[in-house]
């Protein structure tokens with residue numbers, strides 16, 4: 434099974450999964466293929482977050498979405514499934530190898546026509562986007578030191594009421610561990626502090642999965 438929240442023991446995790454939308458055959462196969470890659474599989478979002486991303490995208494009426502950090506495509510598949518009719522998802526990643534698996538899964542799920550994949554450093558991709566505020570929702574799940582820069586490129590391009598969702602913002606609890614001073618932990622602390630203090634947005638840090646910092650543009 435892919436990543437589960439560090440906040441839950443086995444019993445609670447099983448209960449959460451048993452009482453949420455069931456993982457379908459496409460995602461189950463994609464999860465198996467991702468696990469076969471080895472330790473990197475822990476980057477894949479888990480079933481609770483999969484269901485939540487689809488629900489949030491649907492709830493927010495998202496037509497125009499951006500994902501920063503695609504890996505083998507699970508979160509993109511979940512975002513695409515929640516898009517409004519005529520919707521579009523731009524996916525940013527630097528790995529041809531991992532996103533090749535993603536593209537196969539998207540085709541199998543019948544959402545490939547909704548997704549545009551851009552293989553390049555995400556900051557370059559975002560900086561090249563038009564500056565009009567047309568993005569409804571952005572999901573950030575790439576290199577942690579890049580989060581703040583991605584956010585700063587995304588906020589002006591977000592429509593009023595649009596959302597930036599940043600993953601792993603509790604960082605398996607290291608976020609409050611005074612002994613953790615590595616680059617990733619420091620970057621995530623800085624990101625959370627910035628999003629919470631930024632008066633362009635309203636921010637909620639949800640204790641879902643590994644932590645989701647959700648910022649809604651005013």
Ligand SMILES: C[S@@+](CC[C@H](N)C(=O)[O-])C[C@H]1O[C@@H](n2cnc3c(N)ncnc32)[C@H](O)[C@@H]1O
Pocket residue numbers: 476477478501502503504505506507508509525526527528531553554555556574575576579
């Ligand atoms: C945590 S994984 C994403 C997991 C994915 N959201 C999922 O649901 O399975 C992080 C991804 O960010 C990508 N990445 C790392 N640095 C990047 C950068 N500078 N620009 C774009 N993508 C990057 C990696 O190649 C990797 O696929």
